[in-house]
Amino acid sequence: MGSRTVVADVADELARRVAAGEYQPGELMPSVRQVAEEFEMNRATAQLTLGRLESYGFVEARRGKGFTIREVRAAGGLDVYRHLFRLSIPMPEVAIEMFRDIVEVERGIVMDALLSYTGLAHGVAAAAGVDLAELKAEIDSLETLARLDVPDYRRILAIEIGVVRKLLVALESSMQRAILNSIGEMVLEVPEAVDAYFAGAADLHVLVWRALIAVWESESGPTPAQLALFEDLFGMYHNKVVARFEELIGAEDEAEEVHAATA
DSSP states (O other): OOSSOHHHHHHHHHHHHHHTTSSOTTSBOOOHHHHHHHTTOOHHHHHHHHHHHHHHTSEEEETTTEEEEOOHHHHOOHHHHHHHHHHTTTSHHHHHHHHHHHHHHHHHHHHHHHHHHHHHHTTOTTTTTOOHHHHHHHHHHHHHHHTSSSOOHHHHHHHHHHHHHHHHHHTTOHHHHHHHHHHHHHHHTOHHHHHHTTSSOHHHHHHHHHHHHHHHHSSSOOOHHHHHHHHHHHHHHHHHHHHHHHHHTTHHHHHHHHHHHHO
16 A cells, blocks of 8 residues: 555555545444454554554544544644645645645744744844854755755755744744644645745745845844835745645646536
């Protein structure tokens, strides 16, 4: 079923069925015996598989009854959402809805961090708790990766998340940092999501960071008009990210197939 362990692969398949609605909340999952028979494994491995599914947050063990399916969309936390998103990619409508939510939350956290740090840091970068020389080195790494014949998008995005994380540490925004970490995990393990964040050239990411560092090093912050322009451009960028994700997972192709089938 894949290059990972049998337990992980089968747990993913069962979780996918929950995400797709093939198994309904409140119902019992197939028993250890049924899982063992369907996937041709011994019962000990089947028990481990259902335990893995429980660790995902998709089922709840009930003494004497087996595993009951949870209402994952309504009651699940960030870790459950992460698994749901990863498993929803074959279901474009669900994946796009979830990705829009992810992008919206990420946009809010990153925008607030950048604007708050900009308001705090110009002229007093050292006092703000972030070493700008260290940030410059990170941006140099971004530029090296962006200039590769095949840019390493995943690594670039991971570095950018790390930079924002440092700003959130300086701003003492621990909750936002925790949420950003979870969002980063969600995005980085889905190749289509990573690629979507580069709807524009990777070089543009580098230019934005260099412009921000220049502001942080200056003796005066940006004007209100410049801030408004930045917010508008940031919003446009994220709209392109969502549109690119829709293209990458084939939402348009699926719509055309449905139209052709009903014509």
